[in-house]
Amino acid sequence: MSDLYWDKKVETMSREDLRKLQLVRLNETLAxxxxxxxxxxxxxEKLNDLSELQKIPFTTxxxxxxxxxxxxxxxxxxxLVRLHSSSGTTGQATVxxxxxxxxxxxxxxxxxxxxxxxxRRSDVFQNMMxxxxxxxxxxxxxxxxxxxxxxxxxxxxxxxxxxxxxxxFKTTVxxxxxxxxxxxxxxxxxxxxxxxxxxxxxxxxxxxEPYTEETRKRLEELYGFDAFxxxxxxxxxxxxxxxxxxxxxxxxxxxxxYILEVIxxxxxxxxxxxxxxxxxxxxxxxxxxxxxxYRTGDIAFVYPEACVCGRTHRRxxxxxxxxxxxxxxxxxxxxxxxxEEVLMGIPEVGHNYLIEIDKVEYLDRIxxxxxxxxxxxxxxxxxLEKLKYRIADEIKSNVLVKPHITLVEPNSLPASEGKAVRxxxxxxx
Amino acid sequence: MAxxxxxxxxxxxxxxxxxxxxxxxxxxxxxxITISDRGEYGLIxxxxxxxxxxxxxxxxxGFSVSRKEVIAIIMDDKPxxxxxxxxxxxxxxxxxxxxxxxxxxxxxxxVLVLEVDDYAKAEEIIRQGGFxxxxxxxxxxx
Numbered sequence: 001m002s003d004l005y006w007d008k009k010v011e012t013m014s015r016e017d018l019r020k021l022q023l024v025r026l027n028e029t030l031a032x033x034x035x036x037x038x039x040x041x042x043x044x045e046k047l048n049d050l051s052e053l054q055k056i057p058f059t060t061x062x063x064x065x066x067x068x069x070x071x072x073x074x075x076x077x078x079x080l081v082r083l084h085s086s087s088g089t090t091g092q093a094t095v096x097x098x099x100x101x102x103x104x105x106x107x108x109x110x111x112x113x114x115x116x117x118x119x120r121r122s123d124v125f126q127n128m129m130x131x132x133x134x135x136x137x138x139x140x141x142x143x144x145x146x147x148x149x150x151x152x153x154x155x156x157x158x159x160x161x162x163x164x165x166x167x168x169f170k171t172t173v174x175x176x177x178x179x180x181x182x183x184x185x186x187x188x189x190x191x192x193x194x195x196x197x198x199x200x201x202x203x204x205x206x207x208x209e210p211y212t213e214e215t216r217k218r219l220e221e222l223y224g225f226d227a228f229x230x231x232x233x234x235x236x237x238x239x240x241x242x243x244x245x246x247x248x249x250x251x252x253x254x255x256x257x258y259i260l261e262v263i264x265x266x267x268x269x270x271x272x273x274x275x276x277x278x279x280x281x282x283x284x285x286x287x288x289x290x291x292x293x294y295r296t297g298d299i300a301f302v303y304p305e306a307c308v309c310g311r312t313h314r315r316x317x318x319x320x321x322x323x324x325x326x327x328x329x330x331x332x333x334x335x336x337x338x339x340e341e342v343l344m345g346i347p348e349v350g351h352n353y354l355i356e357i358d359k360v361e362y363l364d365r366i367x368x369x370x371x372x373x374x375x376x377x378x379x380x381x382x383x384l385e386k387l388k389y390r391i392a393d394e395i396k397s398n399v400l401v402k403p404h405i406t407l408v409e410p411n412s413l414p415a416s417e418g419k420a421v422r423x424x425x426x427x428x429x
Numbered sequence: 430m431a432x433x434x435x436x437x438x439x440x441x442x443x444x445x446x447x448x449x450x451x452x453x454x455x456x457x458x459x460x461x462i463t464i465s466d467r468g469e470y471g472l473i474x475x476x477x478x479x480x481x482x483x484x485x486x487x488x489x490x491g492f493s494v495s496r497k498e499v500i501a502i503i504m505d506d507k508p509x510x511x512x513x514x515x516x517x518x519x520x521x522x523x524x525x526x527x528x529x530x531x532x533x534x535x536x537x538x539x540v541l542v543l544e545v546d547d548y549a550k551a552e553e554i555i556r557q558g559g560f561x562x563x564x565x566x567x568x569x570x571x
């Protein structure tokens with residue numbers, strides 16, 4: 001095994017060989033998928049060229065919901081060993097089923113990602129994501145064990161214990177949400193712990209919620225670790241679909257397991273590399289539940305150039321937003337995620353906000369409601385006004401639209417547990 | 430040192446009645462109350478006889494509450510009483526962030542409440558000027 005790559009042959013395979021492999025695997029996938037009720041009559045017999053994929057209709061989130069519970073399953077139920085499910089807050093839950101080989105492939109992909117960022121057998125990995133139906137916890141857990149790191153299944157919450165674990169076992173790698181990382185830092189400060197001096201953290205995987213480049217840099221400075229972006233969605237296993245290499249410049253999407261397309265979300269037309277659009281993915285090795293041309297809803301672009309790290313798998317940009325929630329504010333296109341990234345990076349705000357779009361005197365206005373929680377309230381009017389200006393300024397510099405900030409009483413916004421509605425467009429009334 | 434309880438409120442009808450009723454139910458006596466208004470929201474400053482209990486009651490009702498040390502100066506209830514205190518403070522370069530007052534016994538004495546940046550220094554200077562500042566217990570027992 002080479003020092004740089006988990007799987008050198010695959011990771012550095014020539015584009016031509018990669019495309020050949022994709023065509024073979026795509027035809028195998030089509031054959032498997034036809035065994036499911038959903039895909040039975042939707043797919044051609046055999047494709048002679050990858051470009052013919054464009055003739056196959058897209059699969060949507062709604063298709064997944066309509067297929068509940070088993071219509072997209074392509075194997076006998078006894079072949080299935082695991083399922084993961086979405087929370088289903090916005091409709092029927094979507095369920096993804098895995099065979100033993102599916103779990104095996106997923107695990108290998110996650111190990112490949114972790115290895116790429118520099119994780120080795122000698123590392124201690126503390127997984128601070130929730131275990132359970134959510135794929136983030138188990139996905140990285142299995143990947144880390146495959147890689148051979150000492151794995152601590154800490155799961156989320158219980159900050160004091162998290163800190164104790166980090167100290168006791170000299171944790172070097174963590175998997176954490178960025179807002180929790182910011183919160184944890186303030187707790188460490190209260191306990192007199194200086195992460196750079198008292199802990200051994202080297203690498204962090206930040207995930208499960210949007211965050212800005214500034215937040216990443218801030219966390220890197222506070223903790224002294226290297227933080228890596230990743231991309232994954234439960235429909236495509238979960239974590240391990242795309243990950244940054246040490247260049248931290250775009251996420252390599254593993255094209256031996258997925259076909260990557262970027263489309264115009266309105267017309268469905270396939271776009272060139274470099275053009276921004278919706279990511280569409282096709283599984284190439286999935287047995288339990290193959291998914292063909294899945295519209296992820298995620299907006300990004302593909303880097304046209306090759307990466308200096310030597311990996312040939314193309315890179316995708318940061319996810320800019322979701323195709324279904326683009327907002328037009330006085331003619332400017334923006335995604336709520338761009339605002340959320342900023343808000344979550346401000347510790348006084350965290351998850352306690354609501355974005356409202358309304359009209360004031362014929363002009364669109366972004367009104368952001370932020371709860372003044374007891375922890376941040378010091379009885380100081382000036383501090384509150386400063387916080388308002390700081391939030392507005394940071395958003396203005398990121399999305400070029402100046403929002404109105406409304407401070408509200410604690411517990412007056414919808415609870416932030418799970419996926420609460422954080423954006424309300426009042427103009428639609 | 431006297432202690433003031435500050436509550437964050439949105440500018441909506443019924444906030445003051447909710448807060449004062451909650452304190453009344455807890456048998457809290459309010460010595461003075463002021464409002465700092467910022468349009469959409471404001472701060473309600475309350476000088477209660479029992480600040481510890483008042484803070485607890487309001488926190489339990491889900492409000493964001495903060496405690497602040499303030500200086501309560503007792504002065505004569507007569508024309509020029511306040512001017513005497515203010516002149517002395519002005520000479521001593523003490524910056525006043527907020528001030529309010531209330532009468533204790535009509536024609537006899539009144540209380541001036543001050544929010545200052547450096548209250549330890551301020552209190553020392555006020556005492557040197559021959560004025561009497563009320564302690565938490567004194568404020569409780571008046």
